Amino acid sequence: MNNNNRVFLVDDDTDFRESMQWLLTSAGYDVVSASSATEFMEIYQGEQGCLLLDVRMPGINGLALQQLLQEKNVQLPIILISGHGDIPMAVNAIKAGD
Secondary structure (H helix, E strand, O other): OOHHHEEEEEOOOHHHHHHHHHHHHHOOOEEEEEOOHHHHHHHOOOOOOEEEEEOOOOOOOHHHHHHHHHHOOOOOOEEEEOOOOOHHHHHHHHHHOO
16 A cells, blocks of 8 residues: 555544544555554654544643644644534634644
8 A cells, every 4th residue: 555545543542543443444544543642753754644633632632743743844634533522622723734
């Protein structure tokens, strides 16, 4: 597979992460998963792809990771997911994106 099919999945919920990885893999995507923003930053080597990112995680949350990636000029498209989202959080996420 090439990097055009790569999805980076970052979510602290193991069951959700494994289910989403199975679903995306069965749809033909090359999935690289991490259980935290810190783990993602350790394994990410600048590849192309798309980042599927949980908003609420312990430690560095999804919005903070979005900001860190922006500061490092990482140009990954980001899809934020959350089971507990609200309008102010969505507005902040959109404003933080370019």
